Amino acid sequence: MAQCFRFGGRRCSPLNWALASIKESDLRSGILIVFSALLVGCATYEKPIPLATSTSETGTGTVEPSFEQKAVGEAAIMTNQALKSYREEYVHATEHKAFAQSDVGAWSWKSNRTSIKHAIENSLIDCQRNNRRHEAEHPCKIINVDGKWAEEH
DSSP: OGGGGGGTTOOOOHHHHHHHHSOHHHHHHHHHHHHHHHHHHHHTOOOOOOOOEEEOTTSSOOEEEOOOOOOOGGGGOOSHHHHHHIIIIITTSOSSOEEEEOTTSOEEEEOSOSSHHHHHHHHHHHHHHHTTTTTTTSOOEEEEETTEEGGGO
C-alpha cells in the first residue's frame, strides 16, 4: 500500500491500487499490443466494391449507377427449370392462370382457377413459400396473367 501515497495518501480503491502497481514498461507494451491489433484490423478491412457507373449524358460530370434494362416476355424468366415449365405446361394450361417469380429465381404458376384474382393469389402464395429466405428483400411478383406479360397490362 506504500504506492498509494502517489494518490495523495488516501486509501486506495482496487483500481487505483492496480494502476499504481503497474510498471511503466508494462503499460507501454500493453499500449503497443492494443495499437498493433487496431492497425492490423484496419489493414485487413475490405472496402465494398461500388456498382458499375457511367457518367451522365448531361455533361455535369456526376456519376450515376448504370442498370441493365428489365427483361420482357420469356426473357424475364430467370431459371431454366421455370422456362421449361412455362413453355411446356403453362402456355398450354387452361385460362385463369398466373405466373409469379422473385428477383432471386423462386417461381410458381397456377391455372384452371375460377377467376384471374384466384390464379394471381394462388401463384403468389406458392411463390412466396418457395422464396421464404428472400421474400423481404426480393418479393415474388406476377409476371404473366392469362398469357399476357405484366408490361402489357
